Amino acid sequence: MAQETIVSNRAGPATAMEAAAGIRGVWWRRLLFMPTIGLLLLLAIVPLVFSLGVSLFNYSIGSKPIWVGLNNYINMFTDPQFWLATRVTVQFTIAAVFIEVVLGILFGFVMNQRFTGMGVIRLIVFLPMMLAPLVVGLFWRFMFDQTFGIVDYLLTWIGLPTIPWLIDPFWARVAVVVVDVWQWTPFVTLLVLAGLGTVPTDLLEAATLDRASNWMKFRQIYWPYLRFPLLLALLFRSIDTLKMFDVPFILTGGGPGNYTSTLSILGYRQQIMFFNVGMAAAISWVVVIIINIVTNILVKLITPTKVEKVHTGL
Amino acid sequence: MKILKRVLGVVLALFVAALFLFPLLWVVLASFKTKLELLAVPPVFIFQPTLQNYINAFNSDFPMQVRNSLIIAISSTVISIILGSLTAYGFSRYTIKNSDFLQFWILSLRMLPAIAVVVPFYLVFRKLKLLDTHIALILAYCLTNTSFAVWVLKGFFDEIPLELEEAAMLDGYSPPQVFLRVALPLARSGLATTAIFCLIQSLNEFLLAVSLTTRVAETAPVGLSKVQTLMGVDWGLLSAASVIFMLPIVIFTIIVRNDLVRGMSFGRMK
Numbered sequence: 001m002a003q004e005t006i007v008s009n010r011a012g013p014a015t016a017m018e019a020a021a022g023i024r025g026v027w028w029r030r031l032l033f034m035p036t037i038g039l040l041l042l043l044a045i046v047p048l049v050f051s052l053g054v055s056l057f058n059y060s061i062g063s064k065p066i067w068v069g070l071n072n073y074i075n076m077f078t079d080p081q082f083w084l085a086t087r088v089t090v091q092f093t094i095a096a097v098f099i100e101v102v103l104g105i106l107f108g109f110v111m112n113q114r115f116t117g118m119g120v121i122r123l124i125v126f127l128p129m130m131l132a133p134l135v136v137g138l139f140w141r142f143m144f145d146q147t148f149g150i151v152d153y154l155l156t157w158i159g160l161p162t163i164p165w166l167i168d169p170f171w172a173r174v175a176v177v178v179v180d181v182w183q184w185t186p187f188v189t190l191l192v193l194a195g196l197g198t199v200p201t202d203l204l205e206a207a208t209l210d211r212a213s214n215w216m217k218f219r220q221i222y223w224p225y226l227r228f229p230l231l232l233a234l235l236f237r238s239i240d241t242l243k244m245f246d247v248p249f250i251l252t253g254g255g256p257g258n259y260t261s262t263l264s265i266l267g268y269r270q271q272i273m274f275f276n277v278g279m280a281a282a283i284s285w286v287v288v289i290i291i292n293i294v295t296n297i298l299v300k301l302i303t304p305t306k307v308e309k310v311h312t313g314l
Numbered sequence: 315m316k317i318l319k320r321v322l323g324v325v326l327a328l329f330v331a332a333l334f335l336f337p338l339l340w341v342v343l344a345s346f347k348t349k350l351e352l353l354a355v356p357p358v359f360i361f362q363p364t365l366q367n368y369i370n371a372f373n374s375d376f377p378m379q380v381r382n383s384l385i386i387a388i389s390s391t392v393i394s395i396i397l398g399s400l401t402a403y404g405f406s407r408y409t410i411k412n413s414d415f416l417q418f419w420i421l422s423l424r425m426l427p428a429i430a431v432v433v434p435f436y437l438v439f440r441k442l443k444l445l446d447t448h449i450a451l452i453l454a455y456c457l458t459n460t461s462f463a464v465w466v467l468k469g470f471f472d473e474i475p476l477e478l479e480e481a482a483m484l485d486g487y488s489p490p491q492v493f494l495r496v497a498l499p500l501a502r503s504g505l506a507t508t509a510i511f512c513l514i515q516s517l518n519e520f521l522l523a524v525s526l527t528t529r530v531a532e533t534a535p536v537g538l539s540k541v542q543t544l545m546g547v548d549w550g551l552l553s554a555a556s557v558i559f560m561l562p563i564v565i566f567t568i569i570v571r572n573d574l575v576r577g578m579s580f581g582r583m584k
Contacts, residue, residue, distance in 0.1 A: 028489050032404030036397040036460060037416070043457040044423050047434035054433060061440075107330050113323045121331045123567070126574055128334055130567045132518035134535040135556045139341040141541075142549055148353045150340055186334065187578060194575045194583050232579055243427035246520045250539055264429040264521065271433055272525055284430045295425045299418045 048288070055281035062275070072282040082283070084258055085266040091173065092248075092262065093241040096180040100237055101230065103181065104188025111189060112196045126190055128183045137250035140179045141166070144251070169259035172252050176260050179247050184240070188233045195229035196222065235298040242291055263287050338560075345553035352549050367554035376555045379537035385448050386533060387516035390455035395509050397456075398463025399501070403493055405464070406471035407479075417465070421580065424461040428521040431457070436525055446528045454522045459512040462580065466511065469581035470504025471497060510566045511577040517563065534559050 055072050057065040076082050111122055128136065143150045144165040152162040165175045199222060207217050245264035248254060254261035254269070261269075263283060271280035344352060346363035371377075404410070405417060431454070439450045474497055482496045483489075498505070523533045538555060541547050570577060576584045 025489060029404065029408060029410070031490075032400045032408070033410065033416075036401040036420075036464065039397060039456060040420065040423055040460060043453060044426060044431070047431045047438070050434040050438070051430065054437065110323070110326045110330050113327060115320075115324060115327075118327070121327050123571055124331045124335050126571070127338070127564065127567060129578070130514055130563055131560055132520065132535050132563075134518070134520045134539055135559060138538055138541065138552060139337060139344075139556060142344065142553070143337060143340060148355050148357065150357050153355075153357050182334070182337065190574055190578060191583065229579075229583060232582060236579070239425050243429065245429070246535075249520075250541075264427065267429045268432065268521065268525065271436065277433055277437065281433045284427070284433055287427045288430045291425060291427050292422070295422050298425075299421065 051281045051284060055278055055285060057278045059278040060275050061277060065278075068278070072278045076279065076282050076286075081258060081261075081266065085261050085263045086286075088173065088258075088260060089242060089244065089262045089264075092176060092180070092244055093238055095177045096184070096241050097234060097237045099177070099181050100185045100188050101234060103185045104192050104233065105226070105230070107185060107189040108192025108196060111193050122193075126186050129187045129190075131183070133183065133246035134250055136183050137179055137247040140175070140182070140247075141251050144175055166252050167256060169256055172256055172260050176244075176248050176251060179251060180241060180244070183247075184237060187237070188230075191229035191233045192226060195226045198225045231301055232298075235294060235301070239291055239294050239298070242294065243287060341553050341556055344549060345557045347550060347553075349550060352553075367550035368558075370548075370551045371554040371558060374551065374555075375532070376534070376537055376551075376558075379532050379534045380559065382448065382527075382531050383517055383533040383535075386451045386455065386531075387513050389448070389452045390459055390516050391509050391512040393452070393456050394459035394463045394512050395467075395505060397460050398467050398508070399498065399505065400493075401464045402467035403471050403497055405468050417468075420461045420464050424458055424465070424580070426457070428519070432522060432525045435522070439526060445526060446531050448531050450526045451523060451531065451533070454526065455516045455519065458519075459516065462515070463508050463512060466508045466577060466581040467501070467504060469576065469584065470501045470508070473504075474500045507570050507573045507577060510570050514563055514566055517559075 054065075056067065056069060058068045058071070059065040107125070111118070111125060144152075146152070146162075146164060146167065149165070151165065155162055163171050165171050203221050204217075207221055212220070243264050244262045245268065248260040248262055249265060249268075252260045254265045263286060267280045267283040267287070270276045270283060343359070345367050346365070347358070347361060348364055348366065351358050351361050401420075405413060410416075435450070435454055436445070439445045439447075444450045478500070479492050479496050482492050487495065517533075518535065519533075520535045520539070524536045524539060527533065527536060534555070538552060538559070541552060567574075573584075
C-alpha cells in the first residue's frame with residue numbers, strides 16, 4: 001500500500017500522560033468513552049435486539065402481538081416479492097457500482113490535469129455526491145418525464161428513439177442506475193484523483209523517458225496507488241447501493257410492478273403502509289446481514305492505525 | 315501534437331463538468347419558469363424568468379420544513395461533535411483495552427442500514443409519544459453522526475503534535491484542561507469540517523425522516539417527496555424549493571472542498 005503513515009501506537013507519551021493522571025484520570029477516561037459508547041448501545045444495539053424480537057411476532061400496530069416463531073421468515077422466503085426485491089437490489093448494486101468504478105477511473109484521469117479553472121471544474125464534478133439523494137431523484141424524475149422531459153428531447157435531438165423511462169420495467173431500472181451513477185461517480189472520481197495525487201512525479205518522468213505504453217504506465221505506475229482508493233470506493237458504494245431507498249422511492253415509487261422495489265422499499269412498505277411490523281423487521285434483518293458481510297470485508301481492509309496520505313489539489 | 319493533446323484534455327474536462335452541471339442548471343432554469351413553460355414541448359431554454367415559484371414556495375409548508383430540518387440537523391450535529399471529539403481524543407491519546415475492536419464497532423454502526431432501525435425506532439418512539447417530534451430524529455441522527463465524528467476527528471487529533479500537550483502538562487494542566495485548552499483549539503478546523511459533514515448528512519437523510527415524522531416535524535426532503543397533489547405535480551414550486559434546499563449544501567461543499575476526501579472516506583484517506 002502506498003505511503004502508509006503510522007499515526008497511532010503513541011504508547012510512550014500517552015503512558016506518560018496516563019501516569020500523570022491518577023484517580024481523577026480514571027474518571028476523565030470514563031468521560032471520554034462512556035457517554036459515546038452508552039449512547040451508541042442505546043441507539044443501535046438495543047433497537048437491533050428489539051427488532052429481532054419483533055420479527056418473531058405477528059405484530060400489527062394497534063393489535064396485540066402474537067408469537068409466531070419463524071413464520072415471518074418463512075413467509076418472507078416464500079414470497080416472490082421478496083425475491084424480486086432481492087434481485088432488483090443486487091442488480092442495482094452490480095450495475096451501478098461497476099459503471100461508477102469504470103467511469104470514476106476515466107474521469108479521475110481527466111480531472112488529474114493541471115490548468116487554470118481546474119479547481120472550479122473539480123468542484124462542479126464533486127457537487128452531486130453532496131446533494132440529498134431524494135432531491136437528486138426528484139429532479140431526474142422531472143427530466144425523465146415522458147412528455148416534457150429533457151432526456152427524451154435530447155435523445156430525439158441526436159436522432160435516437162424516445163425511451164419510456166419510468167414506465168417500462170427494464171428502462172425504469174436503467175433510470176435508477178443512471179441517477180445513482182450521476183450522483184456517485186464523482187465519489188469514485190474523488191478517491192481516484194486522491195490516489196493519483198500520491199504517484200511520485202519522478203516515476204512518471206522516468207516512464208515518459210522510457211516511452212512506456214499507456215497500458216504499461218497504468219498497470220505499472222498508477223495501479224499500485226489506485227488499488228486502495230478503488231477498494232475503498234467499491235466497498236462504500238456497495239454498502240450504500242445495497243440499502244438504496246431514496247432514489248427509487250421518489251423516481252418510480254418502486255414501480256412499475258415492483259420492478260424497482262429494493263429491499264429497503266419493501267421493508268418500508270410493510271412497516272408504514274401495511275403496519276406489518278414483524279415482517280418489516282424480518283426484511284430489515286436480511287439487509288443488515290448482507291451489509292454486515294460487506295462491512296466486515298471493509299473492516300478487514302482498513303485498520304485504524306493506517307491512513308493514506310494523498311492530495312486532491314483543490 | 316503536444317498542444318493538440320492538451321486541448322483535447324481541456325475539452326474532455328469541460329465535457330465531464332457539463333455532464334454533472336447540466337441537470338443542476340436545468341432545475342435552476344425550471345425554478346424560474348411559468349407552468350406553461352415547464353411543460354412545453356420541446357423544452358424552452360430562453361424565456362422571461364419569473365419569481366412566482368419562489369414566492370409560492372415561501373407561502374407553502376416549505377419554510378417550516380426547512381426550519382425543522384435545520385433544528386434537527388444542528389442539534390444532532392452539536393451532540394455528535396461533543397461526544398465524538400471526546401471519544402476521538404480518547405482513541406488518539408490513550409491506550410485502552412480492545413481499542414481496535416471498539417473503533418470498528420463504531421464504524422460498523424455508521425454502515426448500519428437505516429431500514430434496520432426504522433422498525434424499532436418507530437415502535438419505541440410511538441410508545442414514548444415522540445413520533446413526529448424533533449427529538450426522535452435528533453436522536454436517530456446521533457447514531458450515524460457520532461460514529462462518523464469519532465472516525466474523522468480521530469484523524470485530526472492524531473495530527474496534533476504531542477509535544478504541545480506535554481508542555482502544557484508540565485505547566486500543571488490537568489488532562490481535561492489539556493483537552494479543552496490545547497487539543498480542541500488546535501483541532502478547530504477539523505471540528506468545523508466534521509460538523510459540516512454531519513450537517514449535510516442530517517439535512518439529506520430521508521428514510522428515517524419519512525418514517526418517523528408525519529406533519530409537525532416533517533423535514534424538507536419529506537416535504538419534497540410528497541410531490542403528488544390533487545392538482546398533479548407542481549414542478550415549478552418543487553424546483554424552486556429544491557434550489558433553495560441545495561444552496562446551503564453547495565456553500566458547505568465549497569467550504570470543505572479541501573477535506574472532501576477525508577470526509578467522504580471517513581478519514582481513511584486525506
